Amino acid sequence: MILALPSETVFHTIESTIKQYRxxxxxxxxxxxxxxTVDQGLVLIFLHEHPELTQKEIAQLVFKDNASMTRMINTMVKKKYLKRSMNEKDRRRYKLKITPEGKELLKKLPPIIQKNRSASLEGISKKEQDQLTKILIKIQTNCQKS
Amino acid sequence: MILALPSETVFHTIESTIKQYRxxxxxxxxxxxxxxTVDQGLVLIFLHEHPELTQKEIAQLVFKDNASMTRMINTMVKKKYLKRSMNEKDRRRYKLKITPEGKELLKKLPPIIQKNRSASLEGISKKEQDQLTKILIKIQTNCQKS
DNA sequence: GTAATTTAATTGATATATCAATTATATTTA
DNA sequence: TAAATATAATTGATATATCAATTAAATTAC
Structure with a gap:
């Protein structure tokens, strides 16, 4: 069977692109x-916008599993970006609070992120970005068909 | 500063696509x-096509760093897919040989990989794939500037 | 209302990611 | 050629990825 080398496929390109962007x-x-880290920054941003998010929900937003998220939140608590506290409504969950230190960092993030995004999308039209998204979503749909 | 949520960006889509494909x-x-694993399969395929590849070169092909590759090859040796042997020409390097067991597995890989690729690209024209690649490479180029 | 099921989070085990430091060998330079 | 530099691979430390099993609480079904 003649198989295109992995390095010649579109998957290889997708993977190398996201890795380089990261x-x-x-x-x-x-x-x-x-x-x-990039991911810790994302967690802070999501929590800032949606303070009621659970670990599980955040995990889904940043494409991690629950186990990884538990450990990531552990290190963010150790670093004093976050504090866990009881959720009285549902005692299986935590409330995750951004500490004042976390908030300070959070303030500095948006301009950096904005710059990263615009720099890496320079010269790529809105139309191209939409094309990109559309094609990628087709791939995702295909991968979900059990 | 108003910042689009990470989940609304094209980067989020790129990342979720490659993760779902994986x-x-x-x-x-x-x-x-x-x-x-997918990556072990890729290593076998690359080594099969290019038996003289060094660990470092394979690492680049599958987007890992040298340290990860060392450990990955260790587990592949432990699993008896590969054997390390001396490279007399350059004693800093190894020769990596696919074992008979490794070759057996290698035989079974191409049809699976082929099926994965074609299933996930179903309904996506050659033209769209080219567009996708072109746009992604633009992003990569942007990320490499300085 | 109790038992069965589901859910959120954790833990353990193993593999991988990443950075910095180290080792051994090759190559370059003075 | 000896010293300086560069390269391939390894190692250590720490974080993350992944799967399976576990715990504790909430929900559903009977």
């Missing part, structure tokens, strides 16, 4: 906020 | 070859 974004975040 | 591909590989 490296690029991480580099710029590290410059301004040493010790913070 | 899950889909892994599921099908596991079904046929329990214990084998």
């Amino acid at each position: 490296k690029f974004a991480q580099k710029n975040i590290t410059k301004a906020l040493p010790g913070m | 899950k889909f591909a892994q599921k099908n590989i596991t079904k046929a070859l329990p214990g084998m």
Whole structure:
């Protein structure tokens, strides 16, 4: 069977693109906020916008599983970005609170993220971005068909 | 500063697409070859096509760093897919040989991979795939600037 | 209202990711 | 050629990924 080398497929390109974007974004975040990771930044942003999110919901938003999210929140608590507290309504869950230190960092994030996004999308029209999204979603749909 | 939520960006879509594809591909590989991972399969395929590849070169092909590759090859040796042997020409490197067991698995991989690819690209024209690649490469180029 | 089921989070085990430091060998330079 | 530099691979430390099993609480079914 003749199989195209993995490096010649569109999947390879998708993967290398997201990895390069992540490296690029991480580099710029590290410059301004040493010790913070891209994903920790995302968690802060999501929690800021939606304070009632559970760990599970955040995990889904950043494409991690619950186990990873538990450990990630652990390190964010250790780093004092977050505090866990009881959720009286549902005692299986926690309330996740951004600490004042976390809020300080959070303030510095948006301009960095904005710059990362616009720099990496430079010269790519809105139309192209929509095309990209549309095609990617087709792939996702295909992958979900059991 | 008003920042689009990460979940509304094209980066989010790129990341979720590749993760879903990986899950889909892994599921099908596991079904046929329990214990084998997508990346281990890729390493076998690359080594089969280019037996002289060094660990470092393979690492680049599958987007891992050298440290990860060392450990990945360790587990592939432990699983008896591969054997390390001396490279007399350059004693910093190894020769990586696919074992007979590894070759057996390798034979079964191509049809599975082919099926994964075509299933996830179903209904996506060649033209769309080219568009996708073109746009992604633009993003990569942007991320490489400085 | 109690038993069965579901859900959110955790834990353990193992693999991988990442960075920095180290080792051993090759290559370059003075 | 000896010293400086570069390269391939490894190792250590820490974080994350993944799967399966577990715990504790909530929900559903009977």
